[in-house]
Amino acid sequence: xxxxxxxxxxxQVVREQxxxxxxxxxxxxxxxxxxxxxxxxxxxGYGIYQGNKESKVTEPIAATVNYGFQTGNGPVTVDLYVDFxxxxxxxxxxxxxxxxxxxxxxxxxxxxxxxxAILNRMSQxxxxxxxxxxxxxCAANDGKFTEFSTALFAAQPQxxxxxxxxxxxxxxxxxxxxxxxxxxxxxxxxxxxWIDKGTEKASEDGLSGTPYVKINGESVELKxxxxxxxxxxxxxxxxxxxxxxxxx
Amino acid sequence: xxxxxxxxSTPPVDDPGWRRALPWLGVACRLVLAGVWxxxxxxxxxxxxxxVRAVQAYKLLPTGLASxxxxxxxxxxxxxxxxxxxxxxxxxxxxxSGLLQVAFIIGISSAxxxxxxxxxxxxxxxxxxxxxxxxxxxxxxxxxxxxxxxxAILVLRPRTPLSVDRWIRGA
Numbered sequence: 001x002x003x004x005x006x007x008x009x010x011x012q013v014v015r016e017q018x019x020x021x022x023x024x025x026x027x028x029x030x031x032x033x034x035x036x037x038x039x040x041x042x043x044x045g046y047g048i049y050q051g052n053k054e055s056k057v058t059e060p061i062a063a064t065v066n067y068g069f070q071t072g073n074g075p076v077t078v079d080l081y082v083d084f085x086x087x088x089x090x091x092x093x094x095x096x097x098x099x100x101x102x103x104x105x106x107x108x109x110x111x112x113x114x115x116x117a118i119l120n121r122m123s124q125x126x127x128x129x130x131x132x133x134x135x136x137x138c139a140a141n142d143g144k145f146t147e148f149s150t151a152l153f154a155a156q157p158q159x160x161x162x163x164x165x166x167x168x169x170x171x172x173x174x175x176x177x178x179x180x181x182x183x184x185x186x187x188x189x190x191x192x193x194w195i196d197k198g199t200e201k202a203s204e205d206g207l208s209g210t211p212y213v214k215i216n217g218e219s220v221e222l223k224x225x226x227x228x229x230x231x232x233x234x235x236x237x238x239x240x241x242x243x244x245x246x247x248x
Numbered sequence: 249x250x251x252x253x254x255x256x257s258t259p260p261v262d263d264p265g266w267r268r269a270l271p272w273l274g275v276a277c278r279l280v281l282a283g284v285w286x287x288x289x290x291x292x293x294x295x296x297x298x299x300v301r302a303v304q305a306y307k308l309l310p311t312g313l314a315s316x317x318x319x320x321x322x323x324x325x326x327x328x329x330x331x332x333x334x335x336x337x338x339x340x341x342x343x344x345s346g347l348l349q350v351a352f353i354i355g356i357s358s359a360x361x362x363x364x365x366x367x368x369x370x371x372x373x374x375x376x377x378x379x380x381x382x383x384x385x386x387x388x389x390x391x392x393x394x395x396x397x398x399x400a401i402l403v404l405r406p407r408t409p410l411s412v413d414r415w416i417r418g419a
Contacts, residue, residue: 027416203374209365
């Protein structure tokens with residue numbers, strides 16, 4: 001092997017070593033920057049998360065069943081999950097509410113209505129679903145959950161608007177005979193965290209859209225609801241829940 | 249020179265022009281994937297409980313695991329998106345990106361097969377469909393297959409121009 005060739009080889013080895021050294025250095029820099037971004041981003045994210053997290057869930061004064069409010073005490077259990085921003089819930093309410101209330105009063109069904117908040121993205125950042133739900137808990141404390149929720153659906157705002165203000169919610173409450181305790185409770189949003197917790201629970205229980213209905217713990221398609229309810233009441237030994245059918 | 253090239257009716261097999269374009273296909277894959285991942289993650293971050301609900305809507309994972317995935321997925325999506333955007337550890341980021349797409353395709357297919365009616369929750373949204381809205385499983389899966397292909401291209405050819413990886417190699 002000639003001297004010139006050996007020198008060329010040596011120079012080649014040195015060049016490779018220098019290149020390897022540079023790669024190591026640059027890898028370290030890149031990893032360092034990536035880790036720094038991760039740590040800073042993580043810290044900011046955690047801060048936001050802690051800031052947003054509702055620190056304390058206040059339990060309602062009113063009696064609750066699995067984050068819902070009970071009417072009647074019949075053998076057939078009807079669980080109804082509603083979001084006050086949801087037009088289909090309003091339609092369901094207008095179609096069935098009267099019949100359900102009658103069935104509950106006649107001792108045929110136990111109606112449990114769960115206010116949930118899955119449509120907060122539909123109210124331009126004002127979280128109307130949560131606010132309306134929290135306000136309904138305030139009404140429940142004063143024994144007027146049913147009246148208030150019916151009035152809320154009647155005054156339902158359009159989706160993708162900012163919804164009703166807390167002041168407007170208070171006015172609706174006054175319309176059904178609720179007073180200052182209710183107004184303070186609505187303005188303070190005392191039960192916002194409870195509504196969000198209940199929504200999480202509902203999701204665990206199978207909710208993937210509203211209105212969501214269960215009869216005796218089994219979820220029921222909306223189009224089959226009337227038939228399924230009649231069947232369940234019939235099976236429980238009661239007369240049909242449909243008042244027009246029982247007038248004979 | 250130019251003339252002789254124009255005369256030839258069939259281009260040579262390894263056309264240098266075509267070869268030069270290939271790495272830029274990788275850049276395109278990186279940018280598209282980065283855009284999708286960062287958007288998907290950023291839309292989920294503001295409401296992580298919604299993200300948890302979206303995972304739960306598939307009814308595939310036990311509650312505890314669904315929470316972990318719901319909370320963990322948005323930051324992971326953003327991290328993968330940023331790595332692909334910068335072109336750092338492209339191959340590893342593309343592997344994670346591809347695995348996530350496979351998981352999503354399995355999830356959506358299984359929801360479809362079980363006849364469920366949910367929103368995929370891909371870009372935020374708690375998995376609930378609005379009233380009268382029907383699921384879009386076919387297009388969601390098609391989109392995810394496309395993104396899976398883009399990830400696969402980057403796993404096979406991770407070296408792309410305009411990347412930190414290239415700077416590290418000193419090219």
